[in-house]
Amino acid sequence: MDLIMSNSVAMILYYFITAFFLLALAKNFLATKSLQEAALYGIIMIPFVLRLLRLK
């Protein structure tokens, strides 16, 4: 596999990793009973959403 292909595959895998962590954060957000933790999860999810949408 050449360098361009392997890098492209790795980049796609990064999007799956991002989606995985976003889902994990969303699950924790829904499960938590703490307001402070919910706020924290809400803030942490922002960069994951922006990355998945290829905005930053």
Added chain:
Amino acid sequence: MTIRTAKAVILLIAGGCAAVAGLLFKEHREYREAVVVSPYITEVKKLSDYSDSVKDSVNDANVYIFDSGVPGGTAVLIGGTHPEEPVANMSAQIFTENVKPLQGKVIVINRINRSASLGTRMGEAYPRFYHVKTPWGTKKWRYGDRVASPLDSWPDPEVYIHYPSGQNLAYMDIRNANRTWPGRPDGLLAERTCFAAMELIRKEKADVVMDFHEAELEYAVENTIVVHEKGQPVAAMASMMLTSQSFDVPIGMEFSPKALHGLSHREIGDHSHAVSYLAEVAEPMLDRIRGITDEELLMSGKDRFVMKAGEHKLLYAPIDENGWPAHKRTARHVTTMMTILQVHNMLTPDKAIILDGIPSYGDLMDNGMGQYFADPDASPAERVFFD
């Protein structure tokens, strides 16, 4: 308020923040910079016309070709290598919009690492855009990063091994278009971009290549021409002429280190017939010790913290209350290029490159830059391109 209601409010606020930030990032990434080419344009090509390595990529830059039709040499001007150094692409664009070639050919790339201009450096709170007042309104450019966006080239290696030297460089420099020369067709984005530019330089038989840059005042390579050994007589004479006749702050001349690979001034000279030059000018916005990081600092080059460092002799360039305004930095780059061509023409008259229509140092200092950029809305559509 129940926890469920509180979570809904948190989601709304976080979603709102993501939406606002996303729209701002999207506007920056999709903004197209208008370029009104001079009436003497011969042809506008794409970098991919020289190599398929950048075809359909974000870095398939416009290549503006101005051929006098009179036999002579060929000069290639490169702007936008590091889009956080805005005077580089503005200086290139002064040529694109004003040049009238009288002998030889000049080829200009305003934005060689376009990807790097589509987002700013993370964590630095840089402005997204910068503006220049013109007689017809305000002209706007994207401010950018030093390296290509991770959206276009990711992931980086743990250690970047430069091709073909094998020298180890910092991981992020694999996205740096001034660490990836001469490039390779099957490398990552910046390597492919530099390879395509090398193909342009080789196929167009360029004699002179200039890469415009800016540097922080804390950095030693400052207000200088860095040159491949093939161009030392020209650069030495040009620096003496500029220092004695034009500039208030002297411009130096430095040899391109033979053991430092990936930089344009080394690799272009080594891998083509061309003589490679790189010009640096002081940009206080890039200093680590700067104050508020905004468009005012970018364009005025005035910063009291950088001035204070100067008082303590911690800088490699002088700075006073007048700062380093963008029009002065541009004037230095444009005049440096014209003086290099003047000396090149004296030493190699059979490869002369004579350009007209370019504002002098005095013109740019007296009138500012705005005079030299045309209104894209009032210009013929066939002369308007977008970078």
